[in-house]
Amino acid sequence: MRKNQASFYTVILISLLTLFALIGCSGDQVDLIIFTSDRNGNLDLYSIDPLTKEESNLTSSSIDEFKPLISPDKSTIAFLSKENNKTSVETLKLVGESKDRIRVTQEPGSSRSHQWDPSGNRIAFLLEYQGSKTIYTTDLVKNLPVRLTTVKADEVGQWSPNGEYLLFTVHTGDRKGIYKRNPDGVNEERLTTESDSSPIWSPDSKKIAFLSVRDGNKEIYVMNSDGLEARRLTNNDADEEDIAWSPNGNRIVFVSEIDGNAEIYSIRPDGSNKRRLTINSIRDESPVWSANSEKIAFVSYLDDDSEIVIMNADGSNQRRLTNNDFNDISPQW
Secondary structure, eight states: OHHHHHHHHHHHHHHHHHHHHHHHHHHHHOOOEEEEEOOTTOEEEEOOOOOOEEESSSSSOSEEEEEEOOOOOSSSSEEEETTTTEEEEEEESSSSSOOOOEOOOOOSSSSEEEEETTTEEEEEEEEEEEEEEEEEEETTTTTTTOOOOOSSSSSSEOTTTSSOOEEEESSSTTTTEEEEEEESSOOOOEESSSEEEEEEEOOHHHHHEEEOOSSSSOOEEEEESSSOOOOSSSSSSSSSEEEEETTHHHHSEEOOOOOSSOOOEOOOSSOOOOOOOOOOSSOEEEEEEEEEEEEEEEOOGGGGSSSSEEEETTTTTEEEEESSSSSSEEEEE
């Protein structure tokens, strides 16, 4: 009995130690930042560990790869590649031994404005061919594109976090505005009728933030998911851009020249408590949130070229992650 009891307690102890180790590893885990760089003579995708600054060239090819977008489970990158004046959407596995690279778009024409669905199983993209612009979604298992809408769109917006809707925009003409479409059904709703762009969802899928020139220049607005109760968050003579909603839903980060130079700011979704996060004599842009909403990575044009920088959500503890004579852009976390 004593021997059996000892074995039993040994198993329990090992299990507890394993559990604690896993919890510790999970708490210390740091997601890689993926970015684009021209340091090898053309555009390649790179990863960097924000703690160790260890970098890795992920594509290392003779064609341009750019605009990385990380899947919700962090296992795969969707990106654009350009060859023979044609732009395609591709995916690249970050985990596993094979690191499979798959071309998602096979159609004639150029593709762009790609977006992951929340499950990571589908990608939406805009295909431009012979003057026509069409939105498709592709199931990554079947790799078969399905046309989403007959509306000639200019931009694919985000997929709602609950997976029910995909946003897209029309920038000019009688059909301008923001639309939402059920990618698995027939429901399509026009939410705005102005020259609006860059729509993003709140993490709870109840609100949509976007940019609009309806008051003369690009300002940030927030509306309900049905298009009602739109309200302006910013009001100045400078253009706002590069908006991103924090994963915890508490703040929206953006870029503005409110103070005479492109800097990074954040604001609450109700328009209160605006904060300036960067103070530089050069341009700062492309802010992206960490998964826990505690940090922001961005691009700063230091030393006459662009570098990847990281800071706390309140703008403190800014650290340069890359430092070279080339351009590092488009960070994704």
